[in-house]
Amino acid sequence: MTRPLPSNQTLPADALSYQEVRALTEALAAPLTAEDQTIQSMPDVSPTKWHRAHTTWFFETFVLEPHLAGYEPYDPAYRYLFNSYYNAVGDRHPRNQRGLLSRPGVTEVASYRRYVDEAMSRLLATDEVQPLISLGLHHEQQHQELLLMDIKHVLAQNPLAPAAFPIAPPRAVTAASGASQWLPHDGGIVSIGAQGDDFCFDNESPRHALLLRPFDIATRVVSCAEWIEFMDDGGYRRPELWMSDGFATATSEGWRAPLYWEQIEGEWTIFTLSGRRPITGNDPVCHVSWYEADAYARWARCRLPTEAEWEVSAPDPGEERHAVHPDNVAPNRDWYGAVWQWTGSPYVAYPGYKATTGAIGEYNGKFMVNQMTLRGSACVTPPGHARRTYRNFFPPAARWAFSGVRLCRDVN
Amino acid sequence: MTRPLPSNQTLPADALSYQEVRALTEALAAPLTAEDQTIQSMPDVSPTKWHRAHTTWFFETFVLEPHLAGYEPYDPAYRYLFNSYYNAVGDRHPRNQRGLLSRPGVTEVASYRRYVDEAMSRLLATDEVQPLISLGLHHEQQHQELLLMDIKHVLAQNPLAPAAFPIAPPRAVTAASGASQWLPHDGGIVSIGAQGDDFCFDNESPRHALLLRPFDIATRVVSCAEWIEFMDDGGYRRPELWMSDGFATATSEGWRAPLYWEQIEGEWTIFTLSGRRPITGNDPVCHVSWYEADAYARWARCRLPTEAEWEVSAPDPGEERHAVHPDNVAPNRDWYGAVWQWTGSPYVAYPGYKATTGAIGEYNGKFMVNQMTLRGSACVTPPGHARRTYRNFFPPAARWAFSGVRLCRDVN
Amino acid sequence: MTRPLPSNQTLPADALSYQEVRALTEALAAPLTAEDQTIQSMPDVSPTKWHRAHTTWFFETFVLEPHLAGYEPYDPAYRYLFNSYYNAVGDRHPRNQRGLLSRPGVTEVASYRRYVDEAMSRLLATDEVQPLISLGLHHEQQHQELLLMDIKHVLAQNPLAPAAFPIAPPRAVTAASGASQWLPHDGGIVSIGAQGDDFCFDNESPRHALLLRPFDIATRVVSCAEWIEFMDDGGYRRPELWMSDGFATATSEGWRAPLYWEQIEGEWTIFTLSGRRPITGNDPVCHVSWYEADAYARWARCRLPTEAEWEVSAPDPGEERHAVHPDNVAPNRDWYGAVWQWTGSPYVAYPGYKATTGAIGEYNGKFMVNQMTLRGSACVTPPGHARRTYRNFFPPAARWAFSGVRLCRDVN
């Protein structure tokens, strides 16, 4: 598990720098060729240059057009080409056809970014659009992670197994080393969700109380070595461990191991952003679907934590490395920055949730069905983007996110 | 909305009569021809004769084979043909190919039923299998409702619009008449789920406490007249009212009205088990998917209730007709017996849920993903089958269940 | 290879008896249950009761309505339900949804047939409609064969392997016994196609001349024993023997043997209309696609004959059993009545072809693309239906026809 992002990023979560966020997107794309940036390897994946353009479109559409007097769009056709899913701002190019567009090319997209950045520089002094800019930056951070997820999927289709980021430091996240322990929690009435002045997405609010039963949650995420035990014990072939939909998917898709795993001459390897390499047993298992996570938990005679159980147990991102648990359990340092952790909670609105008004209200609310939530953050999550209340979500069959497993259990 | 079931059934929920339940299945199938009973009109639908055989297989497999000494199966091949989804008892005929089997025919299936009933009659004295028999009877009741859902779908494919149950009394459920009012609830810590000695499915347990915010819930379900207002207001064409997956489904499927509705010379009609007929505005809207129910609620500036909100507001089935609300609101008599009511709750395990051990444990637990819960019961639910704690569930796109809408709202 | 048809049929090809042809259809359906007659096991298959109704619709639509004064249709809805593909007579029920219709049932269809037969009996004296009646009878004979092809496919889906025609005499067609020999032909200008007063379909005309090179054609069709040699020699796994489309189809469909073959405990068996039974090596191979026939021929270092080569080599049906070849080669008696024989000729119009005018013109002409022709007839072809000029046709991947292989080779 390596972190392909520059390590000298030190952005505070509540005050992202426009220049730094925008520059990081370009830095991530820099090692990629024009050909790399063009391909859409499955409907869920977007080409790199589309990510670069769409995040720019977001600022153009929601900030510059309504708020910068006299602003002329870079190209009126981009309103259609780079809209992702906002019905309120008109029609859009079909999502599954993003890989059919060779033009604008990477050079033109870079020019588009500079044009919008220049216009934004004239706007930044204004205070009233600050919330929209902040949303735009957090949005761009999400796409930085998507860009890395997506390009990994693109490159993995190539039998040459190209190493797109060959100089990325192979700094192992030590997350899964050491025996896992249980962090106990007594349950009772707790509160979760975001509150206060710091940035959050609308789906994290309102902060609200709920009632928990006592539970134990694992001090670290599941490792590759543990996953291999599951595989060796017939994990992928035993329907009694799986949800019915999950086993049907695993069967029809031929799943035998996590995505990107391949057994070569008896040894398991994984495809990474730096090419294919042998598995390290201590690494957190990654690129497993919710179906697999759920089956693994059942095999381990545990279950996945709920969102609330996770949130009341996790440290804040900034405190992770210093956390000491009252019961003297040393929680591992993998709540954030290693792998997203599937929860047992379907992605639904919090009680009292109100979507933001206007087109921006389409950001989160309309996806609150058919998905499961994940918590924490991953090695590809940009610095400063993680929050304890952050709610990530994917369909239960999705595997191309950097998703792993933290176990939980009832206390009887 | 008519109730095609015999009205003189008075089975208590906790002591279903084997003879009466089994006889009702045959009574429901009696008006159907051999051809009617053979067809599978979509993968989710099963032929009538399959329902008749599968419910019999359930008693043969889980009661007679393990518990009646010397029992000889009617036909060993049926173990494969009529297994629905129990991996623990072996392979099975593919679900989507149930309509490819002409043999055994309806006469042979009747013979199979009599054979098993006779064997069961020799077993009934024994007490220790009573829970399995009880489960088998509640299972058969579920299939009685499925049988009616499924044959309605089969017959609806036919341009002749055949009336399978021509003598069913057109007794209108008066559910949706009168203005809807709001039943207030103060929230706080409440308990839901089943407890005690009466029969329940494992997914209704354990009874557990949770914390609710104050809310209002409607005294009656949404009517066809109200649904037509939604349609006339562009409800099916306005993406801002829908979940993203919902609008995509509505578009690709060409939804413009609930299932079985058809506009003929300007007037809306519905296909019923007694043929096609004009819509009655006061009837509860039925055969809408969760996607549609959710969009309707958003259009009405309300939301769907959670399972807990529904359960703490509803009367017990036996008390419905006499219920008087403390605040002097007269709740309508449509919590049960009209339409199942979609909730905003995804179908997941209750805290502390344990699936039954053995093959029977596959009954409920393995379906707890990708589905939404419904509460109450419908006009096709057998007498004695409804419970306040009962959890029905279907995928959010399903429309062939007798599903409708009860609204809820936050109290600010 | 058995002939499930009554053997006492002695209809001359040019004067089919209305009563006898119509009665044979009912005789073929008689052993089938109502459930058997309802199922459509794939889009190409039609339910038995649909065949019975559609052939009746043909007489009603093309003979009675235009030619019997005062005729009242049995049910106006049948015009839509039982139209197969005639655009000129209006819309029709989708072909792939014929298996979704339980009504009218088998009893009602029998009543429909009697109603039309009674009306036809009032019309028969009239001479001017004789060509249409003749076409209707040959059309019904085609559907008699389709009915048997289709019900075989339906029953083959059933793990119980039901024997629909248990009393059919297992009279083996001795076609493939004995060593195959070569019938030589010198080539030159020859004529093929139908001419004169006897009935023929429009696709058999006009009779026309063409130029042939010398060739040899086999005295008998390929046997099951020979096919097993091909299989044992890797025939289904060697792409160099196949057309590219053929190998792709064989791979994606998992073909390893002809349709209906199954290896049970090391022995090859076939499913027949009388149930499953061991293969007889001397039987003609049957239920192979054109792709397989073509690959077999290449494997045998031969090729398939063209239509013209077949037609100038074959005896007339009535002469088959007495034929003596000038070169003293005894041609086998399997040109007709065993299996249809794939040719190397795509199904196209003969030079100078004119489709019949009116709706009847849709009978043949609009299918003259994407299909390969077959010649001869099969054990399920009704008596009196075969002709030397007869052109049967199916897509190259079709296997459910009673189709086999006769080899041919160039003479150098």
Next chain:
Amino acid sequence: MTRPLPSNQTLPADALSYQEVRALTEALAAPLTAEDQTIQSMPDVSPTKWHRAHTTWFFETFVLEPHLAGYEPYDPAYRYLFNSYYNAVGDRHPRNQRGLLSRPGVTEVASYRRYVDEAMSRLLATDEVQPLISLGLHHEQQHQELLLMDIKHVLAQNPLAPAAFPIAPPRAVTAASGASQWLPHDGGIVSIGAQGDDFCFDNESPRHALLLRPFDIATRVVSCAEWIEFMDDGGYRRPELWMSDGFATATSEGWRAPLYWEQIEGEWTIFTLSGRRPITGNDPVCHVSWYEADAYARWARCRLPTEAEWEVSAPDPGEERHAVHPDNVAPNRDWYGAVWQWTGSPYVAYPGYKATTGAIGEYNGKFMVNQMTLRGSACVTPPGHARRTYRNFFPPAARWAFSGVRLCRDVN
């Protein structure tokens, strides 16, 4: 209709220059960006850089590896990546996934081409490989045309309608100007197919005799103005004009005009390699499928010519501009260089056809089913590639080739 190829090419058909053919491929790709060259817009389309690499692989695999001592492949992985369909030389990357490969990129592909060209330059003196080199050059010419067909399809997906070849001279092919006349032919025994020492593909041989009936063939191809008459007369909505498969395809695909046509504010436009522009009525209609060509011919009360009729009527490519017909009819100059012309002949082997032995034998023979032949050549066919005996072929639904229509009729 413009010819995007350099007009100063003067290669004789029988002695293509290696350097010139190879250089033309690179010249065609030169105006395209790296992004353009990467995209596969449908399974039938290959990315530009794949064409450039595959044609190089052909020389490497079939010429250099067996015939240049000590030759080291540029990259052993390319054997897998750039094999198109030759089973005899091993596995290959799936055809429909060619657009998922970003690496090797366009620069690397150029390097691969130079590497192979350099090796070829060391081999050219050798005489014995001349036939293979010749085949390789004709193969590369075919891919030059495919490259242009494919990139046109790629760019047409883009709402920006990019003009890839903006400087291409808009030289209109004057083919369809003037009234069409009929060229009569008396029929009789004629010979078609290639013979002699000039290069031809194996599917053009052997030359053989056949018997023709008298016929008339049109002096020019069908124009856009004529096609618009067909459209305005309901051509795309009248099933009686179409093959059954054709009308089903036209309906399901929503065909209303030829591919690349779009009606903008009432005027028909076409997308070309130089962008979108208004239709010129005199231009030959192009990008129609065989199904459309066949329907058009039926509408015009004509038919498509057979291969033989076309071949005995057409001039040789070099003679086209000087041809004078004996009956003093001035045949138009559009037999070649405008549009390929669909014939009524399915693509099958000529009598006596023998595929070349070895891997090269897979070049043509295994595609001889499910396709229709076209004759002539198109504006995108490289100079020197056309022959009177040339047999092009595509499935009847294909529209992305530069395919048009020449009519024919029977003489009564």
